[in-house]
Amino acid sequence: MVTEKSGTMGYKTYVRFKVSVLIVLAALVVIVALVAISAGSAGLTLKEVIYALGGRGTTKTNTIVFGIRLPRVVTAIIAGVGLASVGCVMQSILRNPLASDSTLGVSQGAAFGASFAIIVLGAGMQNQTLNGVTISNPYLISVCAFLCSIMSTFIVLGLSRIKRITPEAMVLAGVALSSLFSGGTTLLQYFAVDVKLAAVVFWTFGDLGRTSWREVVIMAVFVALSFIYFLFNRWNYNALQSGEQSAKGLGVNADAMRVTGMIICSLTSSVIVSFVGIINFVGLIAPHAMRRVVGSDYRFLLPASALTGTLILLLSDTAARLVVAPVILPIGAITSFLGAPIFLYLLYKGVPKK
Amino acid sequence: MIEVKDISFSYSPSRRILGQIGFDAGKGECIAVLGNNGAGKSTLIKCLNRILQPQGGSVYIDGGDVQRMKRQEIAKRMAYVAQKNEGDRLTVFDSVLLGRKPYIKLNTTDRDLEIVSSIIERMGLKEFELRYLDELSGGEMQKVMLARALAQQPRVLMLDEPTSNLDLKNQYEVLATVREIAKSEGICVIIVIHDLNLALRYCDRFLFVKDSSVFAYGGREVMSEENIKEVYGMDVIIADISGVSTVVPLPKS
Numbered sequence: 001m002v003t004e005k006s007g008t009m010g011y012k013t014y015v016r017f018k019v020s021v022l023i024v025l026a027a028l029v030v031i032v033a034l035v036a037i038s039a040g041s042a043g044l045t046l047k048e049v050i051y052a053l054g055g056r057g058t059t060k061t062n063t064i065v066f067g068i069r070l071p072r073v074v075t076a077i078i079a080g081v082g083l084a085s086v087g088c089v090m091q092s093i094l095r096n097p098l099a100s101d102s103t104l105g106v107s108q109g110a111a112f113g114a115s116f117a118i119i120v121l122g123a124g125m126q127n128q129t130l131n132g133v134t135i136s137n138p139y140l141i142s143v144c145a146f147l148c149s150i151m152s153t154f155i156v157l158g159l160s161r162i163k164r165i166t167p168e169a170m171v172l173a174g175v176a177l178s179s180l181f182s183g184g185t186t187l188l189q190y191f192a193v194d195v196k197l198a199a200v201v202f203w204t205f206g207d208l209g210r211t212s213w214r215e216v217v218i219m220a221v222f223v224a225l226s227f228i229y230f231l232f233n234r235w236n237y238n239a240l241q242s243g244e245q246s247a248k249g250l251g252v253n254a255d256a257m258r259v260t261g262m263i264i265c266s267l268t269s270s271v272i273v274s275f276v277g278i279i280n281f282v283g284l285i286a287p288h289a290m291r292r293v294v295g296s297d298y299r300f301l302l303p304a305s306a307l308t309g310t311l312i313l314l315l316s317d318t319a320a321r322l323v324v325a326p327v328i329l330p331i332g333a334i335t336s337f338l339g340a341p342i343f344l345y346l347l348y349k350g351v352p353k354k
Numbered sequence: 355m356i357e358v359k360d361i362s363f364s365y366s367p368s369r370r371i372l373g374q375i376g377f378d379a380g381k382g383e384c385i386a387v388l389g390n391n392g393a394g395k396s397t398l399i400k401c402l403n404r405i406l407q408p409q410g411g412s413v414y415i416d417g418g419d420v421q422r423m424k425r426q427e428i429a430k431r432m433a434y435v436a437q438k439n440e441g442d443r444l445t446v447f448d449s450v451l452l453g454r455k456p457y458i459k460l461n462t463t464d465r466d467l468e469i470v471s472s473i474i475e476r477m478g479l480k481e482f483e484l485r486y487l488d489e490l491s492g493g494e495m496q497k498v499m500l501a502r503a504l505a506q507q508p509r510v511l512m513l514d515e516p517t518s519n520l521d522l523k524n525q526y527e528v529l530a531t532v533r534e535i536a537k538s539e540g541i542c543v544i545i546v547i548h549d550l551n552l553a554l555r556y557c558d559r560f561l562f563v564k565d566s567s568v569f570a571y572g573g574r575e576v577m578s579e580e581n582i583k584e585v586y587g588m589d590v591i592i593a594d595i596s597g598v599s600t601v602v603p604l605p606k607s
Binding site: 241243297 | 404405425427428433439442444445447448449453455456464467468471484486503
């Protein structure tokens with residue numbers, strides 16, 4: 001061990017540890033994803049799932065795997081990567097450990113936008129004959145959700161720039177905006193006819209099962225592009241943690257980084273939220289858990305958070321499907337149940353550093 | 355090496371912080387920026403590398419106009435250590451490695467790692483290199499920030515009150531290291547500092563800032579009892595104690 005400490009060997013060993021954490025997380029994602037595909041009332045075995053994925057499944061297993069389970073699992077993976085990486089990046093660019101789409105009013109803004117699209121613009125309603133909910137224009141909902149979530153982002157950013165409010169005050173501003181948007185959503189619901197109200201309530205539950213392959217592809221494109229952008233800027237996020245002026249001294253264009261980052265974060269989270277509904281706290285839990293394992297180095301924190309976000313969503317969704325089967329619980333409720341104890345834990349341990 | 359011409363800065367038209375400040379400094383020189391609280395010393399050094407954008411004037415490094423450079427290019431020539439540094443959850447090695455950011459394209463190279471490793475060794479941080487910053491003392495933290503700035507391989511190093519959070523021993527140690535690096539590497543160091551005795555001991559030239567302008571700039575001769583009284587409004591004597599020039603404040607008469 002003495003020779004490892006010389007030169008850069010000690011550091012390289014330390015880096016190898018972080019890489020091995022990523023490998024373990026990736027392996028866990030694969031295992032949990034396979035279990036999630038097999039779990040359910042159809043009683044598929046892991047072997048049958050693997051055969052189906054390898055193109056050697058029966059018609060029945062193919063229908064279940066590719067038609068029902070796989071879109072759901074892929075949605076969980078994409079949404080997990082997206083929500084966790086967005087939270088992770090927001091915490092750096094806002095220099096606030098409690099920043100995430102759900103604590104800065106982004107999710108609530110998206111919910112208001114979606115409610116507006118459904119109730120006022122008629123983008124969806126309850127289908128009386130089939131006793132289900134039809135979202136007739138999911139893209140109109142996405143655009144409205146995005147516009148309202150970006151509005152929330154710009155208000156918080158504007159306050160931080162103009163009045164130079166503290167990180168704590170930024171979270172308070174986010175709480176205030178969340179409250180404002182929730183109030184707006186409630187008012188819209190109050191005046192809505194019951195078929196539209198049902199559509200809004202259904203939408204806000206958070207559900208990974210409502211996405212078709214087409215929507216999965218749209219989400220995948222947004223999440224992949226934003227994740228590549230985040231990875232490309234990993235050194236900038238590391239620098240921003242030292243403070244804005246130090247970051248500028250290291251050659252980072254901090255102002256542009258913040259504005260661009262917030263727009264991309266809002267766009268990504270609102271696309272996810274508009275397709276799967278509100279799924280709280282993933283953007284908060286995943287980065288905080290991984291900070292304790294791999295530290296705040298964004299080269300490792302970003303992929304580790306993304307993988308952890310995916311794990312959380314896969315596990316939560318599988319639990320939501322199995323706990324009171326055949327009833328499927330809303331996944332948003334499961335992640336919120338996880339989020340509250342995490343918040344309490346943060347209070348108990350003291351807010352960790354960014 | 356560095357030439358500062360007529361730098362001016364204000365937060366608003368009614369609140370001028372700097373007006374027409376100019377000075378120059380050469381290779382290996384340590385410049386102390388002195389003056390009362392609120393005189394604009396910190397603002398001045400932040401204007402030099404455009405952390406704050408000056409409203410007028412120019413800064414040249416080896417003849418190159420800083421105003422025309424990209425931020426990344428500035429960071430290769432000028433390094434800045436802030437007065438307050440936050441102990442985030444990065445290891446000492448990763449934090450110093452961040453100093454290579456202006457040079458990193460996609461990933462770090464072995465050369466980056468070797469540069470960082472040798473600076474860590476030189477600053478006496480080897481035993482802490484895998485420790486997180488939020489586990490360090492104030493003195494260790496200041497050394498890490500200094501090491502990060504050196505990893506930028508700058509021509510000009512700017513330090514904003516580098517000794518303000520340090521105990522006596524660390525104050526002298528940090529400034530001695532800075533001076534030694536300035537001389538051996540030929541780096542021009544600009545230090546905002548309150549302690550006149552530390553400035554006298556470790557700096558070559560002294561820039562007194564008063565009322566948003568340069569009051570006096572020069573070598574040991576400008577560090578006079580008269581100038582100190584004019585700038586700080588205090589009577590002092592400069593005495594020779596054990597061969598070291600020492601500023602001693604006098605009690606109010």
